[in-house]
Amino acid sequence: MGKERLVTIRVNGQPVEAQVEPRRSLLDFLREDAGLTGTHTGCEHGICGTCTVLVDGEAVRSCLMLAVQANGRDVFTVEGLARGEKLHPLQESFWKHHALQCGYCTPGMLIAAYDLLKRNPSPTEAQVRDALAGNICRCTGYVQIVEGVLEAAANLREKAETPHGEPSV
């Protein structure tokens, strides 16, 4: 029972292969097998949002998906946002606006915000708040996070950049 199996998941463009038990969550796969600890473990039951990643371009809770279910798919994590030393515009504006204190929620906030800007490059404040409603922050009170997302959106529009940090598939 619970026989290990080989899964291959492309993480930020790089294939990662590992033998996993079926009960291995995608979250634990990313942290333990891929060695990418940017994606945080919070509640492990879908409430907090800090484990948010993109799977085939769509935002999901990585604690509520099994690694075996992600076999053969493309995953994008917070580590994929920066290009080398150059921070992503969302990271720049989070920094500028003090959108993080302890930083626990930050990876989930960044990916949820990234996902929003991909779908809607000119969100209103209400739309930003709605998109981040599934991500809990214990520290900031959310105001600076919302400011950070709105400014990043404006910067991205000005430079006519797509917010694409995702490797092309």
Place this chain on the structure above:
Amino acid sequence: MKPVNFDYAAPESVADAIRLLVEARGEAKIIAGGQSLLPLLNMRMARPSLLVDLARIPGLDEVRLSDGWLEIGAMTRHAVVEAHPLVRRHAPLLAAAASFVAHHQVRNRGTIGGSTAHADPAAEEPLALLALDSELIAEGPDGAAKWPIGAFFRGPMTTALADAQVLVKLRVPCRGPSEGWAFREISRRRGDLALAAVAVWLRREDGICRDLRVALGGVADRPVRAKAAEAALRGCAWEPQIVDKTPALLEADIAPGSDVHATADYRRAVARELLVHALNEAWERVGELSPHC
């Protein structure tokens, strides 16, 4: 917080899924989007020996029209129900209900079949399915089974589905131009389960309410119809005096409970308030729908 160790199978046909479920003799669990099951597994409130994943079965997430019915595959995700042009056109009440389910990240994985089979009394999609007089189709070791939605929910997290039965399809009668709808809910935060929610479907002709179905969530052990309120309005002209009396008629049909989120009295008050708004909204909306398919 890790689940017990279990085995995993991703069969490529419903028949294979049923065979695996039968062979496991009640120890297996179906996994659809996993958005209700994985929390239960992580908390070890469920300890299956095998998960049977429906994700690789072709066709289970199809949305199509068939003889005046909108057919929605059980594996259709909430985000697709919310945005699909056929659902928005022929069952806009259901699309609206899906938009109230959880958060974007959960809607990208969770499925309408999973929500229906899970049968949380506060879940939104079952309310819309009930107000729209839908039917549910399953396959199992003894062949296909079909239920009118009113016969499907048996209690909290309890349905008519037997072990090894797989819900495959939900069928919603297509809606027409003289019909109106509304969905209203109050929850503590955006994306939370409803403290109370109301789904209304009605047919309006020549200023008369010819027919209506009102479904309520969060106020009983399962989704319920507001039968007394329906009876008071059916066949009547739409007079504010009649509509405003319907909240008082709810008592016979609901039995809210108290929990950490809200007291029974508060849920009752919310349901009464939402009812009048939803009824009037549905009445005013008549005419927006496309013709029958």
